[in-house]
Amino acid sequence: MTTRQQKLFGSLSADIPSSIVVFLVALPLCLGIALGSGAPLFSGLIAGIAGGIVVGLLSGSQLSVAGPAAGLTAIVATAIGNLPTFEAFLLSVVIAGIFQVILGILKAGILGDYVPGNVIKGMLAAIGLILILKQLPHLVGFDADFEGDESFRQTDGGNTFTGIASALNYFVPLAAVIGLLSLGVQIFWEKTVAKKGGIFRLIPAPLVVVLLAVGINQWAIAQFPGWALPAHAMVSIPVATSVEGFVSFFTFPDFTQLANPIVWKVAATLAIVASLETLLNIEAADELDPYQRVTPTNRELRAQGIGNLVSGLLGGLPVTSVIVRTSANVNAGAKSKMSTVFHGMLLLLCVAFIPKLLNMIPLPALAAVLIYTGFKLAKPAIFKQFYQKGFDQFVPFVVTIVAILFTDLLVGIMIGCLVGLFFVMRSNFRTSVFVVNDENRYLFRLRKDVSYLNKPIIKRKLEHVPDNAYVLIDATRADFIDRDVVEVIEDFLKHAPLKNITVELKKSINKEQGFTKPEILNFTA
Structure with missing residues (x-):
């Protein structure tokens, strides 16, 4: 073999x-x-x-x-x-x-x-x-x-x-009896009987449920036909x-x-x-x-x-x-x-x-099998797990659930993906620009991909730098800097002397964006 x-x-x-x-x-x-x-x-x-x-x-x-x-x-x-x-x-x-x-x-x-x-x-x-x-x-x-x-x-x-x-x-009535009993048998079989091992481990709980349900309904047909399913x-x-x-x-x-x-x-x-x-x-x-x-x-x-x-x-x-x-x-x-x-x-x-x-x-017995399967997919521990992961993970998770419940699978997934994309962009937006202020000394660190979406926040924070400050703009950790962001930095470099602001720039090696290899400056954020 x-x-x-x-x-x-x-x-x-x-x-x-x-x-x-x-x-x-x-x-x-x-x-x-x-x-x-x-x-x-x-x-x-x-x-x-x-x-x-x-x-x-x-x-x-x-x-x-x-x-x-x-x-x-x-x-x-x-x-x-x-x-x-x-x-x-x-x-x-x-x-x-x-x-x-x-x-x-x-x-x-x-x-x-x-x-x-x-x-x-x-x-x-x-x-x-x-x-x-x-x-x-x-x-x-x-x-x-x-x-x-x-x-x-x-x-x-x-x-x-x-x-x-x-x-x-x-x-x-008999459907409800069979359905509820089927749920109970599944839980008992998997939690207790199957754990004994041996032949019990090889017998699936749904098979036991179906055989029991068939037996109950056939007994009802024979003894109480009016109560049969x-x-x-x-x-x-x-x-x-x-x-x-x-x-x-x-x-x-x-x-x-x-x-x-x-x-x-x-x-x-x-x-x-x-x-x-x-x-x-x-x-x-x-x-x-x-x-x-x-x-x-x-x-x-x-x-x-x-x-x-x-x-x-x-x-x-x-x-x-x-x-x-x-x-x-x-x-x-x-x-x-x-x-x-x-x-x-x-x-x-x-x-x-x-x-x-x-x-x-x-069918009530098979419905019980599906309900038990559904519980395993949506048990409370899963919701707790995503809540503990943070807002950016929990919200797309919940929005996807609600969207699928009230529409259908494909529409719900599309809505969930859009919300997830928003949080991905939000996360990248926040982590792309890192600003530290220490007694009138400012560090602007650009990281990963700095897109035009980061332009407003960079522009606003640069304009809020007070007179007589010292600013270090570190662009060496950025994989990409959008041309609009480069222009904002260049504009700031031009008018910073008017406010007596000293600016140092660690430049990116991306020559296409107008930056050349940086000098190493001694600065501790």
């Missing part, structure tokens, strides 16, 4: 249980996102299978999980409505995959490296809060909003908070009665629509948005990775492109890296990409051979 094979298969004791957890999380999300997109339910499952197996094998990420993404539901729903057939939309997915491969070849993956760390952490915390808020209605049996929706405004006309309020009017509170996978029926679930692109400009427009939109979401989620996945491994982003774009190509060819929705499934994968203890691949295989085998058994799973 090669070293690479040892790495892939040497952690199966952790990856197999993790794959079961991701499978249980992905199952309702694949169905829900297809439902929210106005696409056939099976198209969501195809995307989950392609994301798990194809992207999982080709990706350089060890923990990221790809599948149909909630962030694309509005785009997909609009595209399906604007195109003549669903098969025409599948052609757009195929072309979008080709575009992503080209983006990877052109090394566009570097864009993800420019997102600040506090914004990425804010995105993770926001996803955690969204999981909790969005799954609370499902926990008590209210399913007006589709599984996996992350947007503030919901397809049913409400929003995240009105959905919770509405759930109280559609309260299903309604159909909308259960997993609902299309069931084929024959091999031909199962094959009929797969749809193929309509290549006769290649001349349709709308097909290409949709493809370009999908490629750009899916690539941005993937790059953001890959950054987040690397942050979550306990081993802090770095994913090659250009390879990831190529892997996602091939994943979309395969998904579109088989009748599936577009795929991206998805942080909900990724965080569930990390929290379940996965160590390598084999967890992602196995989850895709489980999806394929289970929907092909045991769909009726899967349809016995209550």
Whole structure:
């Protein structure tokens, strides 16, 4: 066995249980996102299978999980409505995959490296809060909003908070019992039972939760049919009665629509948005990775492109890296990409051979799994940690969370990046100019990059130097000085004698800005 094979298969004791957890999380999300997109339910499952197996094998990420993404539901729903057939939309997915491969070849993956760390952490915390808020209605049996929706405004006309309020009017007692019991079992299993080691460590808590929930609902069906869960509170996978029926679930692109400009427009939109979401989620996945491994982003774009190509060819929705499934994968203890691949295989085998058994799973139990995952992403300790880091780290972190909660993932990230950029500029602005005053002796030290944004503060502080003062302007530590700043200093040198101010200048070696190598002056700030 090669070293690479040892790495892939040497952690199966952790990856197999993790794959079961991701499978249980992905199952309702694949169905829900297809439902929210106005696409056939099976198209969501195809995307989950392609994301798990194809992207999982080709990706350089060890923990990221790809599948149909909630962030694309509005785009997909609009595209399906604007195109003549669903098969025409599948052609757009195929072309979008080709575009992503080209983006990877052109090394566009570097864009993800420019997102600040506090914004990425804010995105993770926001996803955690969204999981909790969005799954609370499902926990008590209210399913007006589709599984996996992350947007503030919901397809049913409400929003995240009105959905919770509405759930109280559609309260299903057994759903609440199963949901709350599932939460309790997860906490108890992970905090107590799993720590005993042995076989208990290999059994994932979500699997225990699902088996318990199925048992409770089946008992209710047998003993108290009136208390059993309604159909909308259960997993609902299309069931084929024959091999031909199962094959009929797969749809193929309509290549006769290649001349349709709308097909290409949709493809370009999908490629750009899916690539941005993937790059953001890959950054987040690397942050979550306990081993802090770095994913090659250009390879990831190529892997996602091939994943979309395969998904579109088989009748599936577009795929991206998805942080909900990724965080569930990390929290379940996965160590390598084999967890992602196995989850895709489980999806394929289970929907092909045991769909009726899967349809016995209550959604409140899966909602409890997602809520517990959300808590791990947004636990109070994370907020405390960023508060202690300082104002410039805490504000972009919180703004990103609020923006994502009240808009959607991409808009929220853009707002967070703008706020983060403001604090970066503010920090550079402050540290570029250092002024010390000691008994009418002034030190002006220019450091790093001194841009035109520093001009007002330098000009103001120089003009406030009193008569008969001594000023040392040290420009030797600056990597760059904007020409406007140079002119301010030169103007000060000209009129300083009028106020009897003595000026010494340690000059930069940047001759293009009019400065030459400095003399060494004896001055202690």
